[in-house]
Amino acid sequence: MVIGATTLARRVCASLKESGNPVDHLAAPDDQDLRRALAVPPSGIAVLVGDDLSALRYALAVRHVCDTVRIVVTVFDRTVAQQLRLLLPDCVPVSPADLLAPTLAGLCVDPDALAVWDEGQGAVAVRPQEDRLVAAAWRASPAARRRAVLGRLRGQLQPHDADARLLLIGLLGIVTVLVLDWIWLVGAFHKPVSTAFLEAARVVAGVGPAAPHDGHPGYEVVSGVAMLVTVGFTALLTAGIVDRMFGPRLVGVLGPRVLPRAGHVIVVGLGQVGLRLCQTLRQLGVPVVGVEREPAAPNLRLARSMGIPVVLAHGEDREVLARLGLGRAGALAAVGSHELDNIAVAVAAHGVAPDVRVVLRAGEDEATAETRALLPLGLTRDIVRTSAAFVTAQLTAERAGAAPRRVVAGADCDYVELPGRGLVGWPVAAGDDCGHVPGGGERDGGRSVLGAQRPEAG
Incomplete structure (x- = not known):
């Protein structure tokens, strides 16, 4: 049984039908519909709706x-997934974002790898070898690591946003x-260190030298000029501090949240997939910067708590990509929820670098496949196809002998990792026309609640 009207639900239903499994597909059942459908228990149920609340209730x-x-x-929420595992026996929470993140990360950091991940025991990369896939330890090349370190250091001295530049200029000016x-x-007047510091602090504070220096008019003139200049530096510092206090503070001035300037990966679209991709890249030691156009996006707070620098801008703006150092970046990942936006970002990226x-990221719009035939946009992976492969493998786990551990997305086929068998090619229906639920319905990210009216997807 499949519950949901999302593209993923239709693709899973079509795939199960192609493999000879009878499927009962319910788009948005209420309590009575569920009771009637479960009068004869099915061998498995896939709840593939658009938001976590509906998924939990179903x-x-x-x-x-x-x-x-x-x-x-x-x-998508890991807390909800953990509670489902604890509360419901034989319940398997699946996050499409978590499934696809290792594949996207692998494409960003290694052109020869299908996927790269790190589960705390060292990074592992999956690469094709003859007619099979082989997993081996992975580490970035020395040149890539060197570029990443230099890019981080350069980012400490080259702030991206205006308020950070004002703050840094004011602070450096006062310190200078x-x-x-x-x-x-100390050097010319042979003052004691502490006394010299006090007099210098008085100059910076604008109250003048502690005492006049007879026979040294040049110092007094320079001190007066320094006091006037420091007034300007103080104004810049104050403006930068005020902007940092009342602004979103998504990019740091110093520390781990500064924008890297070389060897980094630019992730455009900070939805669930983008956030998981940033996390995976950070675990691999790859510097990353996120680009999000919605100031009220819910994942901005999470990105800030994780130390991920985020720029509020449109990823298809060529000037934005140039300021982010696209020409010195290791890769760009366009992983927004709308494929046409991802295409626009890819075209702009090719124009800049x-x-x-x-x-x-693809999966729900035929325009992506058509555009790939016309223009070599880049490495494209279908999140719906990959998720459908993993879900169908979970539903037929008893027939396969064991539940799958992960899925790796290839260009034309997905591979499911089965215990004792390794990565096995897993066929999925080419389209999402299952015959039960018409296409163009609820997209991923929509909402449906038992027995309640479904509002428009946000």
Whole structure:
């Protein structure tokens, strides 16, 4: 049984039908519909709706009616997924974003790898070898690591946004005046270190030298000029601090959240897939910067707490990509939820840096496939096809002998990792016309609640 009207639900239903499995597909059932459909328990149920709240309610309702059936449910929030595992026996939460992130990360950091991930015991890369896939330890090349380190160092001295530049210019200006005045007092006048520091601080504070210096009019003139200049530096510092206090503060001035300037990966679209991709790249030690156009995007707070620098801008703006150092970046990943936007980002990226590696997320729009036939946009992976492969493998786990551990997305085929068998090619229906639910319905990210009216997807 498949529950949901998303593209993923239709693709899973079509794939199960192609493999000879009878499928009962319910788009948005209420409680009574579920009870009638579960009168004869199915061998498995896939809850593939667009938001975590609906997925949670459907999973609870299914388990209340039937306590033995295997449930595969798509959820994005990891807390909800953990609670589903604890509360419901034989329930498998699946996040399409988590499934695809290792594949997208592999394409960004290694042109020969199909996927790269790190589970705390060292990074692993999957590469094709003859007629099979082989997993081996992975580490970035020395040149890539060197570029990443230099890019981070350069980012400490080259702030991206205006408020950070004002703050840094004001701070460096004040410190420079303080140090130069202190050196003059200690070196030329042989003042004690502490006394020289006090006088230099008075100059910076704008209250003048501690005492006049007879026979040294040049110092007094320079001190007066320094006080006037410091007034301007103080104004810049104050403006930068105010902007940092009341602004979103998505990019740091110093520290781990500064924008890297070389050897980094630019991730355009900070939805669920983009956020998971940034996390995976950070785990691999690859510097990353996110680009999000919506100031109220819910994942901005999470990105900030994870130390991921984010720029609020349109990723298809060539000037933005140039400011982010696309020509010195390792790759660009366009992973927004709308494929046409990803195409626009890819075209702009090719215009700014034709040689940069571009990775695109696809899955719900035929325009992506058509455009790939006309223009070599980059490395494209279908999130719906990959998720459908993993879900169908979970639903037929008993027939396969064991539940799959992960899925690796190839260009033309997806590979499911089965215990004792390794990565096995897993066929999926080419289209999402399952015959039960018409296409063009609820997209991923929509909302449907048991027995309630479904509002428009946000």
